[in-house]
Amino acid sequence: MNLLWKTLADLKEPAILIRLFIPFAAGLVLVSLLGYGIFGLLLTSDWVLQSTVVQDAQTWQMHAESTIGAIPLIGGLILWFIGLAVTVIAGVLGIILGSYLVLLFAMIITGFMTDTLVKTVQQKHYPHTAYSGHGTTAGMIWKLVKYGLLMLLLLIVTIPLLFIPLVNVIWFWMLGFMFFRYSIVLDVGQVILPEPLFEKLKPMTNWEPTMAVGILFALSVFPMVSFFAPVLAVIALSHYYLDQLSLERPNPADIS
Template identity: 30%
Template sequence: MLEGEVIILSIKDFFTKPMLKIALLPLVFTLIIMLVMFYTAAGYGFDSLQIYIEQTQNGQNVMIDEEAPFYFIWITSLMAFLFKYSITSWLVGFLIYTVGTIFIMMFSVFLTVIIIGFLTPTILNVLHKRHYSHIQTNGFGSFLSPVLIAIKSFIVMVLLFILFIPLYFIPFINLLAINLPFYYFFHKMLNYDVASTLLTEQEYRYIHSKKANTFRFRTLLLYFLSMIPSLMLFSAVFFIIYLGHGYFIELEKLKKVEDKNKLIEQDL
């Protein structure tokens, strides 16, 4: 099956009634998180941070609400000090933009991974019944396996962030340097969640040895889609469908080869 056909099939499956029902879960989950974050920030207001910095620059003493969270007091005090000087002011402005971009991307990627972790078995079960009921699936790994994979992937991601620090100040290249660690974590978690639900460890190793680049291309495409905030509300379900079809197709090919080899052995 051509890649375009896999994408079209995945889109058709996404717009079926069972999948659309499941797709509402990421929307509700995301809205709850966003509302909590919004009302927490709105309690003190982003405008108050700007006013605090401006007043401090003018030499005025500004009192901070003692009930404000400790991180709010710490951040405003530090930023006010740094904004007193033009050099540090420019540097802080650059870092705020960079860190803000990283935070938004991190939130999007981690939210996608969390949603996928909960929805993967349900979605793949629907796909199995709809298209691949003739194929037997056997997952691998233990209850702690996803946690260990997540910890390992997170450590590597952090190390990549540290390694790429010099590249963050180079235009255009910094986009690649920022995204590569996130993509690594996204690829590892998404790939493991789907593969470990459908395949045995031996089947996964065999398919990965033959089609590793194909699945990297697929997860890279899905990673770019995850960067679109409004689309992210629903795309997590599509991610599992698309990657699930990829593994189901490869598993089907593998089963046919195994059945053919068994017939040959019987004839011998």
Template identity: 30%
Template sequence: MSEKDIALLSVKDFLTPQMLKFAILPFIISLVVMYILFFIIAGIGIEQLGTLQVYSSQTTIQNGVPHTESLSAVLEDSAIIKFLMNYTITSWLATFLIYAIGGFLTIYISIFFAVVIIGFLTPFILREIQARHYKDVEMIGYGNILYFIFFAIKWTLAMLALFILLIPFYFIPLLNIVALNIPLYYFFHKMLTLDVSSSICTAEEEKQINFFNANKIRMKTLALYLLSLIPFAVFFGAIFFVIYLGHTYFVEVKKIRREI
């Protein structure tokens, strides 16, 4: 089956009533989470913008003895907010930056949550795909709940470590776009391939597929990740991601078992 055939078949499967029903749950949960996070992040930005910590100290010498006086104060609301909001340009720029950053972080966090949520629906989606197209391919699977929790925690920590290690690149134009997306793509790729492969094939089959098709699978997950960066696409797209990657693993598993 060619890549074009897999893509077209995935779209047809996604548009079936059953798959659209599956798409509703991650859409609702992710949308609620995104809505709440957006206003929390934007609210924190406004709060921090409206609060400024001022600290000063002065040392004097009296009779040869040094005396230090310190002053600590917090300027709230008026000083910064009033200055920015008194002028149309600064008001617009401040509001834009706060909500742009909030929206940017919200999209990233929504991708993280969508990947986690879709993990619970993956077996049901793949069974539907199997019943439609791969009745001759048994879904054996491997791993257990502790296995998945372990790797989810491991890859989350690795993602956070990558975010920290790549900080120097965040200040370089254009390169910062790539650097910001590498950690989340790493988590996206690992979780999505684990969810799909562990539901369909054995551990040995999964190793064999990754050995011979590693670059092809990475290209597919990268394309799916870039698609998820489109606002709101990840909400419905998460189901399509599983369907598309599911077809890939079903085809590869079928080839392996025919050769045995």
């Protein structure tokens, strides 16, 4: 919780506050264009509605409803329960998917501001702690692509879990959190830490930063909060990594 308090306290800084709303403004425009433009036109087009897959699915649904509804006494009750369950699950997954879409845009935009956010935190709280980081942007992007493909493969392999109520929501949330944490840790860690220290601090079992990032990710289930979560996570990890770096590299003034 200490990292979260430090992060919230930094929001009074104009340099951070301005950058906090950049993903919100840009992401709001991009998500609106994508959601109401591309997706809206695609999902209401004849190409989708008249496709063989959609037609077969509708036919199967009608046959299933007729068969279940014909069951004496409880057929109607079963249909009602199935409809309620599908509605609730679809609603929850829809909220999560929507928040993931917003979060992904916000993460991409925040990635271009990581250097300046880290520099702002360092100048205000750790002026005597120099940092140089490690790695390259191309290397980081390649690692993110590989990890993203791994998460996608894991999702495909575990598709049966998505049909289990509650388990599907938890599992989908966990996959999203793993990618979110990996991305933020890699982004901020490569800016601040030398590679040996980064390798030491990056595991998920390093609970202090993991809990802070986890709380911020949990709040991002609300689409509006998703715009701000990556910036707040970068600030929180900047505090943690700069603090750990200061322990590795004591202030020269203190030594003398």
